[in-house]
Amino acid sequence: MQEHFDLLIRNATIVDGTGALRYDGDIGIRGDRIARIGDLAAARGQVELNAGGRIVAPGFIDAHTHDDRVMLSAPEMTPKISQGVTTVVAGNCGISLAPMPQIPQPVTPPLNLLDDNGKWFRFPSFASYIAELSAHPAATNCALLVGHTTLRVATMGDLEQPASPEEIAQMRVLVQEAVEAGAIGVSTGLFYESAIAAPTEEVIEICRPLKEVNGLYCTHMRNEGDQVIDSLEESFRIGREVGVPVVISHHKVVGQANYGRSKETLDFIEQNMAKQPICLDCYPYPAGSTILSADRAATSSRVIVTWSKTLPQYAGKDLSDIAAEMSVSQEEAVERLLPAGAIYFRMDEADVQRILAFDQTMIGSDGLPHDTAPHPRLWGTFPRVLGHYGRSLGLFPLETAVHKMTGLTAKNFGLKDRGVIKEGAYADITLFDADTINEAATFDKPIAAAHGIDTVIVNGAIVWKDGKASGARPGRVLKREPA
Ligand code: ZN
Ligand code: CU
Numbered sequence: 001m002q003e004h005f006d007l008l009i010r011n012a013t014i015v016d017g018t019g020a021l022r023y024d025g026d027i028g029i030r031g032d033r034i035a036r037i038g039d040l041a042a043a044r045g046q047v048e049l050n051a052g053g054r055i056v057a058p059g060f061i062d063a064h065t066h067d068d069r070v071m072l073s074a075p076e077m078t079p080k081i082s083q084g085v086t087t088v089v090a091g092n093c094g095i096s097l098a099p100m101p102q103i104p105q106p107v108t109p110p111l112n113l114l115d116d117n118g119k120w121f122r123f124p125s126f127a128s129y130i131a132e133l134s135a136h137p138a139a140t141n142c143a144l145l146v147g148h149t150t151l152r153v154a155t156m157g158d159l160e161q162p163a164s165p166e167e168i169a170q171m172r173v174l175v176q177e178a179v180e181a182g183a184i185g186v187s188t189g190l191f192y193e194s195a196i197a198a199p200t201e202e203v204i205e206i207c208r209p210l211k212e213v214n215g216l217y218c219t220h221m222r223n224e225g226d227q228v229i230d231s232l233e234e235s236f237r238i239g240r241e242v243g244v245p246v247v248i249s250h251h252k253v254v255g256q257a258n259y260g261r262s263k264e265t266l267d268f269i270e271q272n273m274a275k276q277p278i279c280l281d282c283y284p285y286p287a288g289s290t291i292l293s294a295d296r297a298a299t300s301s302r303v304i305v306t307w308s309k310t311l312p313q314y315a316g317k318d319l320s321d322i323a324a325e326m327s328v329s330q331e332e333a334v335e336r337l338l339p340a341g342a343i344y345f346r347m348d349e350a351d352v353q354r355i356l357a358f359d360q361t362m363i364g365s366d367g368l369p370h371d372t373a374p375h376p377r378l379w380g381t382f383p384r385v386l387g388h389y390g391r392s393l394g395l396f397p398l399e400t401a402v403h404k405m406t407g408l409t410a411k412n413f414g415l416k417d418r419g420v421i422k423e424g425a426y427a428d429i430t431l432f433d434a435d436t437i438n439e440a441a442t443f444d445k446p447i448a449a450a451h452g453i454d455t456v457i458v459n460g461a462i463v464w465k466d467g468k469a470s471g472a473r474p475g476r477v478l479k480r481e482p483a
Contacts, residue, residue, distance in 0.1 A: 006030050007460060008045025009431070012056035016421040017406035019399055027056060029427040032459040032474075037423055047462075049455060051431055055398070058406040058419050059086025059428035059456060060382045063281040064249055064364025066090065066113055068097035068129075069120045071138035075473055079369060081139050081456050081464040082449035083382045083439075084430035087478065089364070089413060091145030092249055093220040094189030097121060098129035098146070099174050100154050108153050110192050110291050112339055113368055116309055126178035130477050138475040139463045141428070143413055145218055146178035148188040148203065149195045159194045168205045176209040184413060184480035185216030187249070190231075196222065200234050207242045214482050216413070218247040225255040228265055236272050245277035247412070250366050251355050252288065252347055255299055259348035262355050273360065279412040281364035282355045284384045286347040287443070289368060289375035292340040294331045300344040303330075304443060306371040308340035316373030316446075341368065343375050343443065356385070357395050362412060363405040376446040380439025383450035387438030398434055414480035429457040 005028035026040035239246035367378030410419025437452030
């Protein structure tokens with residue numbers, strides 16, 4: 001009897017996401033799952049794709065995003081599906097869209113990275129945000145964190161001080177509600193002006209509800225420069241005292257004085273991994289991007305403005321050129337541009353490579369989807385890891401690179417039956433050409449779909465094919481189900 005599938009992929013070279021060596025086979029999909037893998041020459045598919053020997057891998061999981069709002073405002077998710085991403089982890093760096101009973105005007109930085117006018121901060125509870133995402137799905141799946149900075153803005157009057165016991169209690173109730181609604185953890189951005197006033201104990205106390213559900217604590221650490229080791233220790237302490245895994249977000253060391261210190265930080269992370277659950281992610285560029293500040297600009301070798309509310313015409317230009325054009329100091333130019341965002345060059349390429357190559361490092365884009373002239377990581381992260389760092393520089397084999405963006409990430413975030421190609425797993429799949437895959441986005445031309453991505457499938461539905469979004473929006477809100 002002839003086997004039938006909804007979707008049949010023939011002649012695939014399968015890189016299954018576990019890190020195992022590639023093998024050849026056909027893949028039969030029924031509904032949202034992979035039904036069969038093997039020689040399916042005699043089978044038929046309602047829709048058939050011939051991979052022609054190209055790579056079939058699990059859809060990439062973006063371990064670190066700020067896609068909370070774009071999933072609703074531009075749900076086709078083109079920057080993500082065009083580079084093979086099928087699941088995004090949102091709500092990072094302390095910044096989540098929900099819960100927000102009412103947003104103060106102007107929007108408190110860095111929450112303005114999600115929306116600088118505030119109209120999208122319209123979800124009084126985490127459950128109401130998840131309900132909207134479920135009613136109006138995006139093209140990609142998501143897993144959601146609730147942000148500590150959002151919780152502070154939602155509950156506190158004066159953000160420049162530690163939360164009072166009453167405010168901590170209120171935040172803890174909101175964390176409990178978020179977790180019950182489906183949040184997979186809490187994120188902090190202790191680095192940022194509005195959260196920096198929070199002592200370690202405040203974070204520990206608001207994270208308490210995570211213990212019972214084994215939720216995650218994800219952090220943009222207080223310091224990624226001179227005090228990076230102290231900040232790692234603070235993060236580990238929070239994980240230990242709450243009793244949950246820690247995710248070190250976009251791990252890096254910044255500032256020229258710290259170039260080379262990734263040796264030290266990775267050693268320290270590895271030592272502590274033996275004692276408690278710790279994960280980390282990284283984006284593949286020696287430049288970061290966040291809101292514009294004079295301090296950060298002063299310690300960077302180059303600064304590119306990504307958006308400015310006051311002077312939008314300067315997006316995409318170098319701060320030094322803007323200052324020259326205005327005939328003012330860089331500091332004064334920053335004042336005139338604010339509120340604004342920027343790209344900062346202040347990392348060592350050797351550190352970026354060492355962190356990327358560390359075997360526990362997951363790949364996360366940290367892309368900022370609402371920036372006028374975004375950091376190229378928004379469109380280019382995954383193809384750049386596979387093409388530039390994997391194929392061209394030989395930093396790791398293809399199987400390892402794929403594992404860092406699929407199986408490892410699904411395991412760490414507890415995304416069951418995702419991130420692997422196996423019978424019974426969800427059919428989240430990216431079909432690409434290993435010889436040509438690479439990023440097209442650059443710092444000069446940051447908005448460009450990647451090279452070499454052929455077809456992208458989410459929950460059994462094709463979302464990207466032949467360089468175009470199909471318009472399908474099969475994404476789901478995923479829960480954390482630790483193995
Ligand atoms: Zn961050
Ligand atoms: Cu971030």
